[in-house]
Amino acid sequence: MVKRIVVEKLVNPQILGQELVLPTSKRVAKNRFMKSALSEQTALFTPDNPETHGLPTQTHVNMYEKWNAGGFGITVTGNVMVDQHHLEAPGNTIIQEELDNPERRKIWKQIAEIAKKHGNLIVAQIGHAGRQTSKLVNPKPFSSSTVALKTKVFNREFGDPVELTTEQVKTEVVDKFVYTAKYLFDAGFDGVQLHGAHGYLLAQFMSRTTNKRTDKYGGSARNRAQILVEIYNGIRQQVPVETGFIIGAKLNSVEFQNEGLSTDEAQEVAQTLDETGFDFLELSGGTYETLSFKHRKESTIKREAPAAQEFDLPRQILSGKVHSAAEFPFNDDLIACALACTLQMSQAGQKSLAEDPNINDGIMDLSDEETVREYLQIQNQFLLTVLEAGKEGKIKVGLVPYKIDNFTGNSSEFLAQKVSNNF
Template identity: 50%
Template sequence: MVKRIVVENPVDPKILGDALTFPTSKKVAKNRFMKAPLSENLAKWDPTNPAISGAASNLHVNLYEKWAAGGFGIVLTGNIMVDQMHLESPGNTIITKELDLPHRREIWKNLASKAKQHGTLIVAQISHAGRQTALIVNQHPFSSSDVQLKRDAYGREYGVPIALTEEQIKTEIIEKFVYTSKVLYECGFDGVELHGAHGYLIAQFLSRTTNKRTDKYGGSPQNRARIVTEIYEAIRKEIPESTGFIVGIKLNSVEFQREGLTNEEAIQIAKEIDNVGFDFIELSGGTYEEMGFSHKKKSTIAREAFFLEFAEKIKLAIKSAVVYLTGGFRTVPGMVKAVECKGTDGIGLGRPITQDMDFPIKILNGTVQSAVESPFGDDLASNGLACNCQMAQAGLFPYSPDKPLTDGVMDITDEKTLKEFKRAQNEFMQNIIRKMIGKQFYHGIVPYRLNGQGKDFVIEADGLEISLLLRTALCAFLVFLKFQSYMC
């Protein structure tokens, strides 16, 4: 029996079933639920083999069709990278001019077609990691300024970034976002979401922590938002609003760090973005340096959503765009309250729906009032590894109306399953350390219940510099020790 968060006072979920109309594209989401972006890490990465590096596969098709069948009004993909040298992580999917091959497009066409058969809108999150590009991918990535990310919340390190010139902003950033958007439009997607949160490149322009520019892209919040409006206008030049193509953006509502984006600045930036014509704004918060996916104050726990108090203020300033809020929603009472208090129009769901792929259907038909209870609490690392494994498990088999959407997906609340997964996770981390000592980069998904296909989800690379090797191995070892405490 799946264990769920206890809800003492159930409420009517009816309001969550309301349709939402996007102001510019005029597309309609059938309800308020958004499947929020999650990094799948299911693509291969081999810079020497363009045919496979960053290519989507049937794993992605199966996974997203199941979420579409799960009742979401809108389904967003995980990061699709617009530049093969600026990845969030090896394992991302990539769409660029250099890697634009017919067989790669066919997968995206198939994914869009199957998702749309279930009455959902399928929207791609497109992204450029900027200074948050993994060191193994690029030692000198582009950014708004040359402010290096010393380390993130997990102790990983990054290269020294190169500040983009105004010409490079046009050729290396804007044109690449446009190209990726156009490919997705031609493949049948309903729209794109620019990733402007969590410290990625667009967020690096928006935040004073990383934007030290003195030209037209720096200084005031309006200037820092200029790159966003220029990307939008360039996309609309190629894909006019008359096509019905959705363009949205994910923004931080706040950053919890020195010189980080304040809520007041986020309000000003959101106004600029709303005025230019974006269909929706998805609000989140935090960066690699200071994660926001937990409650910062005890007083906010009752509000459930991590960023609701900040989102309420931003939404008051939005005149047209649909607002989604992602982060922390776990119960129907929490979701309903957030909508009723006008803190958000839509509900973004991420981690809870890798096991509960039909969570919206269950909520709207009155079957459940809450999400599955995670045994890992607010531990992002453990939750992330479990979610990645569940996504891989879901992708192994195609959608079938005769089987549960979660067929083959582990129930992490089952004690026996949890014990087995922790053991597999422990062995996985030990393997990372062994590979690092052997001067190999090793990245992948915990090989648990993957039908013998565990090796298909692993990326290895030789030739790491010894200084990088030792740092990475040490970080992996520290994470490994942290995981040890979960062993039964």
């Protein structure tokens, strides 16, 4: 029996079932539930083989079939990277002109088609890690300025960032985002979300902590948001508003650090993007230096909850079967939260609905104390192997090996003998 978040007062959930019209694209979400992005980290990680590097697998197809069959009005994918040399994590999906091939286009079309089968909207989050790229992937990553990231995260170290020239902002960033968005449009996706939060490259431009530029991309909050405006306009040149293609963005509401994006600046950036024509803005918080992705406000706790355990949570709530999400033990532990939810997504992706119509079959129940104890034992062993691999100059790729048998994706290590060089 799943243990659930305690509900103080029962209310009628039917307002959550109302349609939502997006203002620019005029697309209609069939309800008010949105599955936010979480990096799946299950794509193939083969840096020496461009044919398969960053290629999605059947696991992705199955999980997005289930997200949408479960009733989410909008499903946002995990981070689709626009540059193979600036990954958020090994196992990211990648869409880049240099990696294009028929097999890659085929599986992205397959994901879009099956994700839209139930009348839901499928939106791809697209991003670039910038200075938050692992040193083993790229020791000289691009960023808005040369402010290095000294914090170690997920046992990863980061390189010395190279400041993008004004010209490179277009060729190495804007053009790559535009290419990826057009690619996804051609594949049948309903839209894209630009990842401008959590300290990744677009957030590096918007934050005073990392943006020390004196050109048109530095200074005021509006100037620092100019890169998002240019990406939006570039996409619209390729995919006009009349197509109904959605463009949204994910932003930090605040950064919880000195010189970080303040609430007033976040409001100014949001106004700029609204005036530009963005369909929606999702607000989050934190960076790798201040891992504040956890819920801090009571209103956030009431509005948001991990949903990787129950892919059909919207359907259950709207039918009156349940009134809240399952209890989750790792809300204040980012590493455990990310590893557990990533594993749950891949557990769901082991089978298609044709193979097993039970949408949540095979997903570990983290509201069960015994399951949590078993999982944490194996997770901690896994983290030790990640740490040891890093000491040997290796990148450990794969999932916590708990209750997952029929997995298509990464399960190996890559010896980082070759590294990217931006020069």
